[in-house]
Amino acid sequence: MAPSIASAKLTLSYPLYAADFDPSNSDFLIVGGGGGEGRSGVGNKITLIDTSRKHEISEVADIDLSRNEDSVTSLAVTQSSDTSAIVFAGINSSEAEQQAGRNEHLRCFMLGYPPRKGSNNDAKDEKGAESSVTEVNMGALGKVSLFNVSTESKKETYQRVLRLSPVNKETGSRLGAIATGLAPAGEVVIFDATRDCPTQEDVRQRVQLGKGEEAADIDVIESKEGAYLVAYCTDYEVYVCKLSSTTQKTDTEPRFIHGTPHPDVFSSGKKRPTFRSLRFLTPSLLLLLQNQPNRSGAELLLLEVPDNADIGTVVLRKVLHRSIKSGSALATALLPASKSMQDVQHVIAIAGQDISITILTLYHSPTRKPSSSLKFGSYATLHNVHPLQMTALSFSTFVLPTKNSYSIPHYLKLASTSMSSTVIVHSLPLNTHPQTSRLQGLPARFILQQPASGDIAQMSLSVILSIIVVALGAFLLQAWTEIRGGTPEYLGAKGWLSQRLQDYVALPYMFDDVHVETPVLPSNMPDVEEMRSRIPSVEDVQDTIIEDVSAVVERAASLTDTVAETLSLRSLLSLRDKHSSQHHTTTSGNEDKRDDEEDDDHDEDEETTDTTPPFNLPSKAILVRDSGHSLSTELRDDMSSVGDAGKPWEELTNEQKALWKTRLIEAGEWSLDQGETVLKGVFFGQIGGLVGGVVEGMMGGS
Numbered sequence: 001m002a003p004s005i006a007s008a009k010l011t012l013s014y015p016l017y018a019a020d021f022d023p024s025n026s027d028f029l030i031v032g033g034g035g036g037e038g039r040s041g042v043g044n045k046i047t048l049i050d051t052s053r054k055h056e057i058s059e060v061a062d063i064d065l066s067r068n069e070d071s072v073t074s075l076a077v078t079q080s081s082d083t084s085a086i087v088f089a090g091i092n093s094s095e096a097e098q099q100a101g102r103n104e105h106l107r108c109f110m111l112g113y114p115p116r117k118g119s120n121n122d123a124k125d126e127k128g129a130e131s132s133v134t135e136v137n138m139g140a141l142g143k144v145s146l147f148n149v150s151t152e153s154k155k156e157t158y159q160r161v162l163r164l165s166p167v168n169k170e171t172g173s174r175l176g177a178i179a180t181g182l183a184p185a186g187e188v189v190i191f192d193a194t195r196d197c198p199t200q201e202d203v204r205q206r207v208q209l210g211k212g213e214e215a216a217d218i219d220v221i222e223s224k225e226g227a228y229l230v231a232y233c234t235d236y237e238v239y240v241c242k243l244s245s246t247t248q249k250t251d252t253e254p255r256f257i258h259g260t261p262h263p264d265v266f267s268s269g270k271k272r273p274t275f276r277s278l279r280f281l282t283p284s285l286l287l288l289l290q291n292q293p294n295r296s297g298a299e300l301l302l303l304e305v306p307d308n309a310d311i312g313t314v315v316l317r318k319v320l321h322r323s324i325k326s327g328s329a330l331a332t333a334l335l336p337a338s339k340s341m342q343d344v345q346h347v348i349a350i351a352g353q354d355i356s357i358t359i360l361t362l363y364h365s366p367t368r369k370p371s372s373s374l375k376f377g378s379y380a381t382l383h384n385v386h387p388l389q390m391t392a393l394s395f396s397t398f399v400l401p402t403k404n405s406y407s408i409p410h411y412l413k414l415a416s417t418s419m420s421s422t423v424i425v426h427s428l429p430l431n432t433h434p435q436t437s438r439l440q441g442l443p444a445r446f447i448l449q450q451p452a453s454g455d456i457a458q459m460s461l462s463v464i465l466s467i468i469v470v471a472l473g474a475f476l477l478q479a480w481t482e483i484r485g486g487t488p489e490y491l492g493a494k495g496w497l498s499q500r501l502q503d504y505v506a507l508p509y510m511f512d513d514v515h516v517e518t519p520v521l522p523s524n525m526p527d528v529e530e531m532r533s534r535i536p537s538v539e540d541v542q543d544t545i546i547e548d549v550s551a552v553v554e555r556a557a558s559l560t561d562t563v564a565e566t567l568s569l570r571s572l573l574s575l576r577d578k579h580s581s582q583h584h585t586t587t588s589g590n591e592d593k594r595d596d597e598e599d600d601d602h603d604e605d606e607e608t609t610d611t612t613p614p615f616n617l618p619s620k621a622i623l624v625r626d627s628g629h630s631l632s633t634e635l636r637d638d639m640s641s642v643g644d645a646g647k648p649w650e651e652l653t654n655e656q657k658a659l660w661k662t663r664l665i666e667a668g669e670w671s672l673d674q675g676e677t678v679l680k681g682v683f684f685g686q687i688g689g690l691v692g693g694v695v696e697g698m699m700g701g702s
Contacts, residue, residue: 005380006054006427014042016417018075019394022085023167026396027052028113029415030087031423032072033391034065037094044071046089048111048138051396051413054427060114063138068094073181074162078174078193084112086141086196088176090159098155104143105159106178108197112137142197146189147180148206157183164193165220165228167397175204175228175243179215186214188232190243204243207254209234217330221280229305231286233275236260238288238312240305257312258288258303269293277330281346282364285374286312289350291326298327298352302362302374318360318376324352333395333412335430337445342366345447347379347428349414351390357382357416359428361448379448382426386418398430398446406432410446483507569633569669572622573678624660624669625685631667639683646683649676659687 016033029049035042044065050058065072070092079086087109093102150157160181165174176193180186186209192202209215215232223229223242230241232254239254260272271293279287281302288301302316320327329351337344346362361377396413411427430446479493485507494506621636623646636642652660657676664670670679 005382005429007424008051008053008055008057008427009422009424010049010057010059012045012047012059012421012423014045015071015391015419015421016423017071017073017391017419018089019392019415019417019423020075020077020087021051021394021396021413021415022077022080023397024080025082025113026398026413028060028085029057029394029413029423029425030075030077030085030111031415031417032075032089033417033421034071035067036071037067037069043067044069044091046072046075046087046109046111048113049423050114051415051425054411057423057425061111061138063109063111063140065091066094070158074159074178076162076164076176078164078176079196082113084110084137086110088162088164088193090162090178091143092158098157101149102145103147103149103155103157104145106146106162106198107143108141110137110139110141110196144197144199146178146191146198146200146203147183147187150183152184157181161215161218163218163220165222168222175220175222175230177218177220177230177232179218179232181214183214185209185211186234188215188218188230190220190230190241205230205241205252207232207239207241216275217277219278219280219286221283223283229280229283231278231280231305233278233288235274236272238275238278238286238303240286255309257286257305258314260290273299276327279330279332281332281334281362285364287330287332287348289327289330295325295353297322298324298350300348300350300360300376316374316376320350320352320358321381323354324350324356324358326353327351328353328390329393329416331393331395331414333398335398335412335446335448336400338400342445344445347395347412347448348376349393349395351393351416353389355384355386355388355390355418357385357390357393357414357426359414359448379428385416385424386420386422388418388420390416390418392417400446412448569622569624569631569664569682572633572635573670573674573682576622577678621683622681623683623685624664626663626687631663631669633669636683642683646685649679649682649684652684656684656687660684663687 012031014034016031018033019029019031022028022030027050029051030046031049032046034044036044044067045062046065047062048060050060072089072091074090076088077085078088089107089109090105091107092098093104097103147157147159158181159178161179162176163178164176167174172194174193175190176198177188177190179188188207188209189203190205190207191198192204195202213234215234218230218232220228220230226244228243230243232239232241236259237256238258240257241254242252260274263270263272273290273292275288276291276298277289281287284305284307286303286305288303290299290301292298298320300318300320301314302318303312304315305312327350331349333347335345335347343363343365346364348360348362350358350360352358358381359379361379363375363377392415394415396415398410398412401408401410410430412430414426414428415423416426417423428448430448433445433447475491478487479491479496481487482489482491482493483497483506494502497506621639621642623634623636623642625632625634625646639648649657661670661672665672
């Protein structure tokens with residue numbers, strides 16, 4: 001979330017079309033505009049504005065321009081000092097002079113600054129402000145025509161764009177560029193801007209555009225000492241010129257580096273996106289503002305400018321918010337680092353047709369390739385900034401403060417103008433990076449927004465996804481084990497299946513048939529008073545604990561046999577068949593060669609390697625009894641221990657076998673498809689008082 005942004009508003013008496021901060025002093029802003037030629041009541045002016053306060057801006061002085069000439073269409077501060085500034089402005093001559101072939105469109109003005117106020121005069125002082133206006137020296141320095149004279153009968157050419165290279169404090173050299181508007185064939189003029197007012201001798205290069213073409217925007221940057229790059233864009237193409245400050249004239253042709261491709265012949269729309277504005281971020285990075293056809297949106301393109309003759313490469317794109325149907329202005333500012341190889345932050349402002357300002361940040365690392373170190377960051381969106389359409393945006397130039405002033409709040413100012421005669425200055429708060437540098441006094445850079453930590457965000461996302469995957473896996477495992485009878489039903493997973501699927505894959509809880517005796521603790525407790533009188537000693541408590549632990553260990557050791565002795569007949573028959581099949585597989589190949597003694601030895605060996613129950617099942621006798629309402633199955637130590645309690649299946653009569661079959665089927669302990677063979681060797685007791693008793697007596701009586 002962006003911090004609170006302070007703003008101040010001033011309404012002047014004329015519509016505004018251009019604005020620029022003093023590059024050496026961000027407390028002063030120069031704006032210009034007017035009603036044009038022949039419009040009574042609305043004059044043409046250039047105004048000096050004091051922006052030293054965050055919440056209040058004030059008019060210091062202004063220059064009244066002729067109402068017989070055009071209004072100010074472009075403006076830039078070329079030189080400044082503590083007492084004054086020199087401003088270049090684009091102002092057309094009167095229509096009469098233009099028709100006569102004279103259009104001195106580039107004007108030069110001197111704006112004197114008021115004396116600096118002390119800290120004790122920081123409060124509002126209307127009387128003092130008025131007196132300072134009268135003491136300011138304002139005036140024109142000269143005017144010149146740098147464009148070629150138009151040969152058309154109707155001359156409407158004006159100076160649409162004016163841009164200057166950033167100030168080089170060591171050499172003081174600056175390069176300027178201007179471009180025409182409403183010309184039959186556009187023209188770009190590049191000139192030396194170190195003089196107070198340039199002349200024809202200062203023209204460094206002229207670029208003639210094709211018929212009907214105009215430069216939508218221009219920008220100039222110093223690539224290295226003594227060399228400059230000038231970029232301009234038409235509606236569909238971007239060009240770059242390379243010049244040297246030591247050479248008066250150059251014949252180097254502009255180099256095409258990027259263009260908007262033509263639409264496909266089969267596509268429904270035949271219009272192409274158009275370039276609205278451009279700005280150099282570095283000599284190798286060029287930012288483009290592009291509007292989509294039919295006011296359907298706007299987009300930022302970051303173009304990598306090659307040193308050789310290759311075409312530029314778009315390394316980053318940013319589609320602006322859908323509420324911005326088209327962009328009308330673009331401004332950028334550099335927040336420099338204290339060391340040359342440190343990362344820097346660029347601040348970008350875009351004015352939309354919806355009267356909003358979108359503020360973005362862009363980090364650039366000089367030590368890495370652009371494609372791997374660049375990323376747009378959203379800072380803030382300012383809505384309904386002006387009553388009418390915005391005409392210009394301008395950032396102040398931020399200069400690194402001294403270490404002693406790190407603790408003082410610092411701001412980057414953004415000025416915007418409108419046709420509604422309003423100018424608004426937003427003060428964007430800056431922070432030191434890293435944060436500890438302000439306290440430790442270390443070299444630092446100021447940034448508008450802390451860079452986002454991509455590693456932390458990626459790690460957090462990975463942890464969250466891992467937790468979700470583990471939780472989902474545990475949930476599915478629990479559901480599957482419930483369906484297969486491995487655990488009691490906590491989720492009710494069986495109910496999620498259709499009856500057909502339940503019959504196919506679902507199993508009952510496999511431990512329902514296992515009945516383990518659990519000791520029941522006595523519920524009667526001794527009286528409280530009696531307990532107090534019989535508090536045992538520490539030695540007695542230790543002995544009791546040892547005895548209890550020993551009992552638990554003994555009980556756990558006998559648990560296996562207890563479980564085995566309470567298994568159902570079906571389970572015991574299954575275990576016996578499994579044991580018999582394993583034994584048969586192992587010995588079937590050698591039955592004719594081995595005697596009974598060898599078979600016994602083989603059985604002993606098999607017991608050591610086979611997976612068998614925790615008791616010797618072949619030596620046990622299985623006894624089945626019927627109490628009349630349920631069946632019970634017992635394991636006796638051997639066949640002799642059964643005694644008169646039952647008879648083996650082979651000795652039962654056909655009537656007894658029929659009764660037992662019916663009873664076993666009802667109890668679910670045996671089915672017809674298993675056959676009688678599995679019942680051989682099993683002892684059966686009385687069945688409902690008939691087997692071995694009543695039925696036998698009846699048979700004997702007959």
